[in-house]
Amino acid sequence: MLGVVRERPAHGFAIAALTARGGELGQVWQMPRPVVYRALSRLAEAGLVEPAEVESEGGPPRTVYAITPTGRAAVDEWLATPVAHVRELRSHLLMKLALLDRRGLPVEPLVTVQRAALEPVLAALADEREHAEGFPSVLLTWRHGNVAAALHFLDGLLG
Structure with missing residues (x-):
């Protein structure tokens, strides 16, 4: 999930769509929407992501999260480690x-x-x-x- 936010700021609904059964990343890992939202909260508590804005285009308000420098370093290290x-x-x-x-x-x-x-x-x-x-x-x-x-x-x- 942190790797997705590393790409660009995202809200939980968008991440859940990517990790759903038919989603691009769901082919590898599937995460139900409630798990995505809980994980985003934990990542924010750990200082790896932070709320950037709230979107509300025709639907419920969605908090968009952006990665922090600490989160960016964590993802980059993870991606380079076998x-x-x-x-x-x-x-x-x-x-x-x-x-x-x-x-x-x-x-x-x-x-x-x-x-x-x-x-x-x-x-x-x-x-x-x-x-x-x-x-x-x-x-x-x-x-x-x-x-x-x-x-x-x-x-x-x-x-």
């Missing part, structure tokens, strides 16, 4: 890629650091798998395949 766990690729990494794309920013720096973060994981899993037997071997094979697939995906993004 995800820590393979299970977060589906949600966190894809959201980062979507937000970078929406802003017209290159994805290659993030993809490169994400790839570098996964390479040692793949090597460690391969080492563990060599010494495992039974179901632990099956599980390690599964995990190794997931990391290998993630690296293949990232390589595809790098072209």
